[in-house]
Every structure is written in C-alpha cells, then in structure tokens.
Amino acid sequence: MASLLLWMIAGALALAWFSSARAAAERAEQLGRDACRASGVQWLDQSVHAAGLRLRRGEDGRLGVERRFRFEYSVNGVDRHIGRLLLRGGRLLAFSGPPPPLEGAAETDRN
Numbered sequence: 001m002a003s004l005l006l007w008m009i010a011g012a013l014a015l016a017w018f019s020s021a022r023a024a025a026e027r028a029e030q031l032g033r034d035a036c037r038a039s040g041v042q043w044l045d046q047s048v049h050a051a052g053l054r055l056r057r058g059e060d061g062r063l064g065v066e067r068r069f070r071f072e073y074s075v076n077g078v079d080r081h082i083g084r085l086l087l088r089g090g091r092l093l094a095f096s097g098p099p100p101p102l103e104g105a106a107e108t109d110r111n
Contacts, residue, residue, distance in 0.1 A: 021067070025050065028069040028085045031092060035083065036073050039098035044072040044080060056088065064088050073098050 028048045036043035052068035069085045075098075083097025 024067045024087050027090045028087055031085055032071040032083060035097050039100060041098045042074045042077060044074055058088060
C-alpha cells in the first residue's frame with residue numbers, strides 16, 4: 001500500500017513538473033511571436049526551443065525555476081537570427097531578439 005502511495009505522489013509531481021514546463025513554453029512562444037509581430041519581422045518555425053533550466057532565488061528569497069528559451073526570426077525572409085528569452089515562472093526576466101521598429105520606418109516601408 002505504501003508503495004502505491006509513493007508511486008501516486010511521484011506521478012503527481014511529474015505531472016506538475018510537466019504542466020509548469022508546458023505553461024512556460026507557451027508563455028515564451030507568446031512573447032516571441034508578439035516581439036516579432038511588433039518589430040515587423042518573420043517568426044520562423046512557429047515555435048520556441050528550451051535552451052536551459054536552473055534553480056535561482058527570486059527577489060523574495062524563494063527558490064524558483066528559471067527557464068531559457070530560444071526562437072528564430074528573419075528580417076528579410078532569407079536570413080536567420082536567434083532570439084532568447086529568460087523566464088522565471090511566467091515572468092520575463094531577460095529578452096534579446098528583434099529590435100523594436102523605428103519611428104516612421106513602418107510608414108516609409110509601406111509607401
């Protein structure tokens with residue numbers, strides 16, 4: 001009986017880990033897609049890729065999981081650039097990727 005209880009606890013922990021990892025990947029995907037759309041660049045492969053994981057203490061001193069993700073984007077449809085995101089929970093801590101659009105650049109491109 002105790003063995004069954006331990007297996008159930010292990011299964012619940014694995015499910016919770018998988019769920020939090022999936023939620024972080026979905027959040028990173030949303031942030032990457034939105035950044036590409038705002039910059040007017042093409043988001044490639046329609047996905048993000050997990051690039052790292054570590055335990056870190058937050059500002060409140062509690063341990064949390066930091067997850068790094070990467071995605072690719074193209075400025076002209078031929079080149080490929082790598083963007084990176086760092087999340088703790090659902091909170092964005094660091095971002096490198098497509099630069100924000102220049103003021104007036106979008107209007108001159110449309111003409």
